[in-house]
Amino acid sequence: MFSFNNTLxxxxxKHSVLLHLPDRVFMKSLRTLHLDCVDFKDNxxxxxxxxxCPNLENLVIDRGYPNVVHTFxxxxxxxxxxxxxDYGGLEDGGYVINAPSLKYLKIEEFSHCGGCCLIENVPMLVEANIKNVSYIVNETIxxxxxxxKRLVLDLSPLEITYPTGTIFYQLVNLEMYTRKxxxxxxxxxxxxNSPKLQVLKLIGESEPLDLNKDVVVGGKWNQPKxxxxxxxxHLKIFVWTGYDWEREEEKEVATYILKNASQLKNANFFTKPIIQSKELNKLEETSEMLKELDGVVRASSSCHLVFVG
Structure with missing residues (x-):
């Protein structure tokens, strides 16, 4: 067994390290560990x-490719x-997480890989931030x-399965990106499935869409039955940044929430800025849109509606 300085x-x-530990290590004082472009010789x-590291509290993993070890x-x-x-390279592996004291989890950038992320035991989880993980093969994430209690999601239901019967009883704050x-x-x-949700924030593109990029447009808003x-x-605060009033499904979502959120106190819409001269003719249309949304009969008589362009 290798014993390091117990005060560490x-x-x-970092920087493309290949770590080979033929024997156990012991760092009882270690609280924070960063593995930046570190690969391991074996599992x-x-x-x-x-x-x-029996007292490890903070772990940061930033992996490139290729990786010798597939399943971390x-x-x-x-x-x-x-x-x-993780920037990719996992053909058939991924991550297995067993951390019963975990409170904060962030997973992002699983690009071009077919791996999985199996979260086995996180009963104390308070906040999770899950972004750009469309290549994770896992229906239970x-x-x-x-x-x-707080979730940030940048996911598409076409790529990530919502497990039947999952109820978020503790969730009070939800942020969702509207670009998938x-x-x-x-x-x-x-x-x-979030009966206690109090704060909802939707995050769209802050700048006009690049028409040369692949963008999923259209679709139908299937509101709950x-x-x-x-x-x-419970819902008291609704914020939408990058709100695109030209997309029908976004208007439908906004209208639905205003019509049904009976306890809503604040609804703030930050629309996409009109920054190009050729878009100046949209000012009048934007004004009409704001009047239309402001005219929605709101379920909450005390709801304060704010528009920022």
């Missing part, structure tokens, strides 16, 4: 490193925050987050 609290390894090296297993009983960014295919249908599911409990009893 933070360790950062045993990962296990020896993580288990050798994280078993850390004391871990409180975990951030994973959302279900694994059901203890969270049929995001509005995932929103409907989240509203329907019954008005969700969160709209009837």
């Amino acid at each position: 609290e933070t360790l950062k390894l 045993q090296s990962i296990r020896f490193l993580i288990s050798g 297993v994280i078993v850390a009983p004391s871990l409180k925050t975990l951030s994973i960014k 959302l279900g694994s987050l059901k203890s969270a 295919a049929e995001w509005w249908n995932l929103l409907a599911l989240m509203l329907d 019954n008005v969700p409990e969160c709209l009837l009893s």
